Amino acid sequence: MNSPVSVNSLSRQTLADWLAYIEASHPIDKIELGLERVLRVAERGQLQQLPGIKILIGGTNGKGSSARCLEQLLLAQGYRVGVYSSPHLLRFNERLRINDQDVSDELWVQGLSQVEALRADVALTYFEFTTLAAFAILKQQQVDICLIEVGLGGRLDATNIISPDASMLTTVDLDHQDFLGNDRESIGREKAGIFRANAVTVIGDPNPPLSVLGQAELLHCRTWRQQHDFSYRLSDCGTLWHWHCAELQLSDLPVPQLPLQNMASCLTCLAALALLPSADIVAKVLKNLTLAGRMQWLQSAPAVMIDVAHNPQSAAYLASQLAGLRPRYRQVHALVGMLKDKDVSQSLRSLAPWVQHWHCVTLPPPRGAAAAQLAAQLPAGSSVQCYDALTSAWQQLQPQLHSDDLVLVFGSFVTVSQFLALWQQEKL
Numbered sequence: 001m002n003s004p005v006s007v008n009s010l011s012r013q014t015l016a017d018w019l020a021y022i023e024a025s026h027p028i029d030k031i032e033l034g035l036e037r038v039l040r041v042a043e044r045g046q047l048q049q050l051p052g053i054k055i056l057i058g059g060t061n062g063k064g065s066s067a068r069c070l071e072q073l074l075l076a077q078g079y080r081v082g083v084y085s086s087p088h089l090l091r092f093n094e095r096l097r098i099n100d101q102d103v104s105d106e107l108w109v110q111g112l113s114q115v116e117a118l119r120a121d122v123a124l125t126y127f128e129f130t131t132l133a134a135f136a137i138l139k140q141q142q143v144d145i146c147l148i149e150v151g152l153g154g155r156l157d158a159t160n161i162i163s164p165d166a167s168m169l170t171t172v173d174l175d176h177q178d179f180l181g182n183d184r185e186s187i188g189r190e191k192a193g194i195f196r197a198n199a200v201t202v203i204g205d206p207n208p209p210l211s212v213l214g215q216a217e218l219l220h221c222r223t224w225r226q227q228h229d230f231s232y233r234l235s236d237c238g239t240l241w242h243w244h245c246a247e248l249q250l251s252d253l254p255v256p257q258l259p260l261q262n263m264a265s266c267l268t269c270l271a272a273l274a275l276l277p278s279a280d281i282v283a284k285v286l287k288n289l290t291l292a293g294r295m296q297w298l299q300s301a302p303a304v305m306i307d308v309a310h311n312p313q314s315a316a317y318l319a320s321q322l323a324g325l326r327p328r329y330r331q332v333h334a335l336v337g338m339l340k341d342k343d344v345s346q347s348l349r350s351l352a353p354w355v356q357h358w359h360c361v362t363l364p365p366p367r368g369a370a371a372a373q374l375a376a377q378l379p380a381g382s383s384v385q386c387y388d389a390l391t392s393a394w395q396q397l398q399p400q401l402h403s404d405d406l407v408l409v410f411g412s413f414v415t416v417s418q419f420l421a422l423w424q425q426e427k428l
Helices: 015-025 036-045 063-075 105-119 126-141 184-194 210-218 260-272 279-287 312-328 344-354 371-375 390-400 413-427
Strands: 053-058 081-084 096-098 145-149 166-169 200-203 222-225 230-234 240-245 248-254 296-300 303-306 332-336 357-361 383-387 406-410
Touching: 015 105, 015 126, 036 105, 036 126, 053 063, 053 184, 063 081, 063 145, 063 260, 063 279, 081 126, 096 126, 105 126, 166 184, 166 260, 184 210, 200 210, 200 260, 222 260, 230 260, 240 260, 248 279, 303 413, 312 344, 312 406, 332 344, 332 390, 332 413, 344 371, 357 371, 357 390, 371 383, 383 390, 390 413, 406 413
Parallel strands: 053 145, 053 166, 081 145, 166 200, 200 222, 303 406, 332 357, 332 406, 357 383
Antiparallel strands: 081 096, 230 240, 240 248, 296 303
């Protein structure tokens, strides 16, 4: 990355220049929640007034998979769809897709330039700056539907300056406690801040905190709640599933590689907005639905799978999937790196019964946890090796593998993005 000295107001020409400039003034890992700054700048260019139908997606886990499902179901009907999400895995451009294509460097530079002109003397965080740039691009491109993924929490997140037609809350669990609170009620209260009065509200968590239900009731939201207003179930064979919402139902749908809980919420959200496609379209989309970094298979022999699971809830879901996969493989190797502000113990505990060999890696400071910290949280007697970096871990692990082994790479977006970059380099 360019140094702050070399990137100034006179030298921003490329997207890399812009991102270095923004990070130099406000590091990407520095978080300052609040809407006052971002709203003040947005109002100068009416950037908060996004085009078309707007769906705001919040929750502890499942935001990315929900956005992907909604996107593909809408694209299949011919709508022009924009998706804003974070973080990215390999390229910053991934944070904004229009019609399933990452936005170009040129459009990003235009959006960032517009925000810089609008902000004047207002200091913005990295996330606020780039979020406003994404909104500027969505306005300029005039998409039919905007799918906006909340960054952190909800109530005070920069994305919450828009007025959504529908709000989706995927799950509520313990994560980011330093910012959102130490219990599900407090966290739920923050996440329910994306609800709007009298608007469509889909609650995908089957056991939501009372704070979430109370906020929906206070605002008189048109609420669809899982296991109350809609439901889903697997068929006896386990390869098909069924969705039911009010008088609507879809049967014998293919099971996708993404969590059914989120898929059911997406179908409900589209039904509430009168955007639900035909059963044939739903089945076709779900059959091929995948998302980079979520249960993503890179190779089959030996098998290599990556997943960004990074907290207890997402790790528990990954463990449930691994339990079904385990009989197919001789041994399972877990290559894991985590951030030290996550619940490392609980996250690793879920997966421990299904992993034979652990390969713990140290992630970069300031947030990265040391490999020894991860190893200390594993059950006594576990087969564990520690590494200073992911590159050395993978180099030493590969010669040990048999064709019928499985390598699971997980623990953080940082871990998965580093591994993907390394994987691509090796395949060149």
